[in-house]
Amino acid sequence: MKNIIKSTLLLVATSLFFIGCGNNGGKEQKKGGALENNVAEKVYVAPGEHDSHYAFISGGYSGNLTVYGLPSGRMFKEIPVFSQFPTSGYGYSEETKPMLNTSHGFIPWGDSHHPDISQTNGEIDGRFIFINENNTPRIAKIDLRTFETTEIIEVPNSAGNHSSSFVTENTEYVVAGTRFSVPVPQRDMPIKEYKGNFQGALSFISVEPEHGHMDIKFQILMPGFNYDLSHPGRGASHGWFFFSTYNTEEASTLLEVNASQNDKDFIAAVNWKKIEEYVNNGGGTMMPAEYAHNVYDEVTHTATSTMKKEVRVVNPSEVPGAVYLLPTPKSPHGCDVDPTGEYIIGNGKLSANLTVHSFTKMLDAIENKKFAGDAYGIPILNFEDVLAGSVEQPGLGPLHTEFDDKGNAYTTFFISSEVVKWKLGTWEVLDRKPTYYSVGHLTIPGGNSRKPQGKYMFAMNKITKDRYLPTGPELEHSAQLYDISGDKMELLLDFPTHGEPHYAAAMEADLIKKRSRKIYKLEENNHPYAAKSDADVKVVRKGNEVHIYMTTIRSHFSPDNIEGIKVGDKVYFHITNLEQDFDVPHGFAVIGQNTSELLIMPGQTKTSVWEPTKVGVWPFYCTDFCSALHQEMQGYIRVSPKDSPIKLSWSLDGE
Amino acid sequence: MIKHKILMIFGSLLLLLLFIFPLWNITLEAPQYPTPLGMDIYIGKFADMHPHDIKNINLMNHYVGMKYIPETIPEFKIFPPVIIVMVILGVLIGLKANYKWYLRWLVLMTLLGIAGMYDFYLWEHNYGHNLDPKAIMKFTNPDGSVMGFQPPLFGSKDILNFRAHSYPRFGAYAMFIGMFLTFIAYLVGKKNQKVNYK
Ligand SMILES: [Cu+2]
Numbered sequence: 001m002k003n004i005i006k007s008t009l010l011l012v013a014t015s016l017f018f019i020g021c022g023n024n025g026g027k028e029q030k031k032g033g034a035l036e037n038n039v040a041e042k043v044y045v046a047p048g049e050h051d052s053h054y055a056f057i058s059g060g061y062s063g064n065l066t067v068y069g070l071p072s073g074r075m076f077k078e079i080p081v082f083s084q085f086p087t088s089g090y091g092y093s094e095e096t097k098p099m100l101n102t103s104h105g106f107i108p109w110g111d112s113h114h115p116d117i118s119q120t121n122g123e124i125d126g127r128f129i130f131i132n133e134n135n136t137p138r139i140a141k142i143d144l145r146t147f148e149t150t151e152i153i154e155v156p157n158s159a160g161n162h163s164s165s166f167v168t169e170n171t172e173y174v175v176a177g178t179r180f181s182v183p184v185p186q187r188d189m190p191i192k193e194y195k196g197n198f199q200g201a202l203s204f205i206s207v208e209p210e211h212g213h214m215d216i217k218f219q220i221l222m223p224g225f226n227y228d229l230s231h232p233g234r235g236a237s238h239g240w241f242f243f244s245t246y247n248t249e250e251a252s253t254l255l256e257v258n259a260s261q262n263d264k265d266f267i268a269a270v271n272w273k274k275i276e277e278y279v280n281n282g283g284g285t286m287m288p289a290e291y292a293h294n295v296y297d298e299v300t301h302t303a304t305s306t307m308k309k310e311v312r313v314v315n316p317s318e319v320p321g322a323v324y325l326l327p328t329p330k331s332p333h334g335c336d337v338d339p340t341g342e343y344i345i346g347n348g349k350l351s352a353n354l355t356v357h358s359f360t361k362m363l364d365a366i367e368n369k370k371f372a373g374d375a376y377g378i379p380i381l382n383f384e385d386v387l388a389g390s391v392e393q394p395g396l397g398p399l400h401t402e403f404d405d406k407g408n409a410y411t412t413f414f415i416s417s418e419v420v421k422w423k424l425g426t427w428e429v430l431d432r433k434p435t436y437y438s439v440g441h442l443t444i445p446g447g448n449s450r451k452p453q454g455k456y457m458f459a460m461n462k463i464t465k466d467r468y469l470p471t472g473p474e475l476e477h478s479a480q481l482y483d484i485s486g487d488k489m490e491l492l493l494d495f496p497t498h499g500e501p502h503y504a505a506a507m508e509a510d511l512i513k514k515r516s517r518k519i520y521k522l523e524e525n526n527h528p529y530a531a532k533s534d535a536d537v538k539v540v541r542k543g544n545e546v547h548i549y550m551t552t553i554r555s556h557f558s559p560d561n562i563e564g565i566k567v568g569d570k571v572y573f574h575i576t577n578l579e580q581d582f583d584v585p586h587g588f589a590v591i592g593q594n595t596s597e598l599l600i601m602p603g604q605t606k607t608s609v610w611e612p613t614k615v616g617v618w619p620f621y622c623t624d625f626c627s628a629l630h631q632e633m634q635g636y637i638r639v640s641p642k643d644s645p646i647k648l649s650w651s652l653d654g655e
Numbered sequence: 656m657i658k659h660k661i662l663m664i665f666g667s668l669l670l671l672l673l674f675i676f677p678l679w680n681i682t683l684e685a686p687q688y689p690t691p692l693g694m695d696i697y698i699g700k701f702a703d704m705h706p707h708d709i710k711n712i713n714l715m716n717h718y719v720g721m722k723y724i725p726e727t728i729p730e731f732k733i734f735p736p737v738i739i740v741m742v743i744l745g746v747l748i749g750l751k752a753n754y755k756w757y758l759r760w761l762v763l764m765t766l767l768g769i770a771g772m773y774d775f776y777l778w779e780h781n782y783g784h785n786l787d788p789k790a791i792m793k794f795t796n797p798d799g800s801v802m803g804f805q806p807p808l809f810g811s812k813d814i815l816n817f818r819a820h821s822y823p824r825f826g827a828y829a830m831f832i833g834m835f836l837t838f839i840a841y842l843v844g845k846k847n848q849k850v851n852y853k
Contacts, residue, residue: 519707553714554714579714580706580707580710580711581707581710581711581714582690628718628792629718629791
């Protein structure tokens with residue numbers, strides 16, 4: 001019997017795949033259509049002019065976040081988040097190493113997935129952007145004044161932090177849902193006893209309104225399903241959060257088959273306001289847990305890592321009315337809520353139709369206690385009672401849905417490689433356009449808010465194939481920009497992205513642009529090793545540690561010659577960039593260093609460690625072409641034998 | 656009170672605006688500075704037009720051996736009391752004195768103004784020509800003499816890759832208006848005198 005199911009499924013899967021390929025054929029008939037319609041003009045941003053939108057595209061396995069302009073598709077910056085980044089020294093400098101600390105130690109890599117911009121009253125406010133790390137569960141906050149990662153919190157009891165990091169409509173919470181259920185607390189146990197023993201943690205991380213400081217307020221310990229994606233309610237459904245699930249079978253092996261058995265999985269609807277109230281009244285229990293909370297202080301230019309020891313957990317069956325399960329066909333991946341907050345779209349990736357649930361009907365069914373049963377004490381509603389409608393046969397392999405400002409939805413189809421536009425309420429398909437190839441997420445600026453800006457939509461693809469000049473077996477992925485202001489979508493541009501463009505958040509540029517910082521103020525620099533003028537320059541020995549308080553300005557280091565260092569010393573170069581001019585960083589590198597160079601922004605202090613292993617006179621220099629005399633920006637450090645009597649000395653201003 | 660007296664007093668009081676608004680401004684434009692660098696000159700200090708402009712002017716100017724713009728110059732100690740004395744004098748003249756004194760005040764003020772401008776020119780000249788002999792970059796004029804980097808006293812001028820602009824600012828305009836009002840006061844006072852004779 002099992003074999004029959006297996007082979008049938010395989011047959012279905014293969015035929016889906018072939019249909020997908022078939023649809024792809026002939027999709028590029030209209031080559032050259034772009035020029036006829038002056039499409040080029042729509043994405044052309046003249047030299048010196050600015051794009052109208054920012055797009056923040058996650059780097060997937062790069063661990064970072066890349067910043068693009070729309071409509072040009074130009075990449076402006078890569079923001080290091082979960083991975084060491086030699087370009088700026090992030091994760092290499094002494095100040096930023098603590099950012100990558102976890103309960104498993106220093107982890108120099110992560111895979112970043114879903115960026116989401118902070119909101120006020122359901123509208124994007126451009127203050128912070130949050131992004132999740134999947135592999136070692138973490139949530140990061142990036143300050144959009146400086147475009148720097150300023151906080152990272154590890155998520156305990158979680159694994160495969162995928163249904164994250166979406167924010168509620170006043171940025172009350174950032175959620176982090178676990179994709180993989182695990183033993184909670186972690187312990188040594190047989191894997192085949194998964195069912196009923198593993199649990200899925202949904203973490204609600206509070207965001208302090210003024211500075212955005214994050215703190216895990218509570219975790220809901222859910223049944224051992226896989227929690228795939230999530231979305232906050234908004235408007236009437238504000239106060240609720242929705243999580244798609246798969247593997248409600250609670251299988252632990254050959255999930256491709258064994259987690260695809262149930263005709264329907266669930267969307268879990270969580271009334272977080274109810275749980276918040278329960279917790280505020282002392283509900284839930286504190287559970288021992290170990291997780292790192294890393295905060296970068298912009299004034300000391302230094303990150304600190306604190307290890308937290310416990311977390312508050314809530315058993316959902318103990319908070320009646322807080323969590324319900326909405327049956328959704330079939331292994332839903334995307335879980336998207338429309339701008340009004342009424343419709344919850346569950347894209348069953350193995351289902352032929354798109355399922356749309358109604359929030360109003362859900363409340364009605366709850367009110368009338370129309371339950372189909374329960375799972376571990378959590379009520380299950382009837383599929384028919386909550387169903388708003390379904391989009392029939394829209395394509396193959398539906399994944400994610402975004403919305404415009406005119407009541408339309410746009411869903412990506414991975415297998416048939418297309419974006420399908422359909423109407424909320426009538427569920428009719430209005431338009432479809434191919435993507436090249438295998439699209440995952442799509443983004444509309446202002447998405448995940450009450451006010452999407454329905455001019456552009458871009459799709460992020462997993463496969464690039466023939467879109468650009470070949471670069472060997474490995475190609476960068478691609479994104480495709482569409483104009484969605486008219487009745488039909490129009491493909492405008494196709495641009496490469498760095499890493500895996502997993503998901504993106506985008507918004508109009510003005511809000512961020514006008515708040516963007518140009519320098520760090522030197523008078524606000526409270527780094528303990530800052531040298532704010534040449535009067536502060538010094539070299540101090542503490543045992544075998546040598547601390548060099550160094551300054552840079554166009555085009556010299558102070559001091560520039562240092563003697564009295566010995567083999568076996570641990571030399572800290574604390575370098576303060578005295579510039580106070582926009583876009584004038586200085587760099588620093590010293591020969592034989594086994595970290596990266598540093599890039600120090602105006603007014604900033606950064607520290608690089610160098611452990612000389614050889615006697616000699618070794619150069620250091622500025623790594624960023626800073627001025628007409630950049631090549632002259634250099635110095636020497638003399639390293640003597642361990643037992644040398646040479647005293648510390650240094651030169652300043654040519655003396 | 657009579658109209659000309661009010662004009663005289665108001666005109667001399669306008670000089671007090673020099674303590675609030677800049678007198679003069681020098682701005683340097685270049686392609687790599689989309690926001691030009693600028694320095695406002697007040698009666699008692701130099702100030703950045705945008706934060707850190709003076710620091711950045713200094714950093715740039717050091718390539719050709721120019722000194723750093725000083726925190727203070729002796730003139731900043733002299734100008735404010737002179738202006739205060741002139742204001743007090745102006746008010747007293749307005750209150751007590753004959754209209755002929757209005758003109759005497761104006762002539763004195765004009766002479767002081769010319770002296771101030773001349774002094775400023777000397778300072779600028781010294782700042783633009785007294786270069787560090789170890790300067791990184793040395794430029795000569797077509798006639799072989801060492802190039803100076805003096806900004807214009809009034810107007811605009813190209814200096815290497817920069818275009819320098821030097822123009823009065825609101826403080827100076829307030830002073831000119833004040834002086835003009837005292838002149839009007841003189842004319843009105845004179846006219847009144849004639850009327851009274853008739
Ligand atoms: Cu440099």
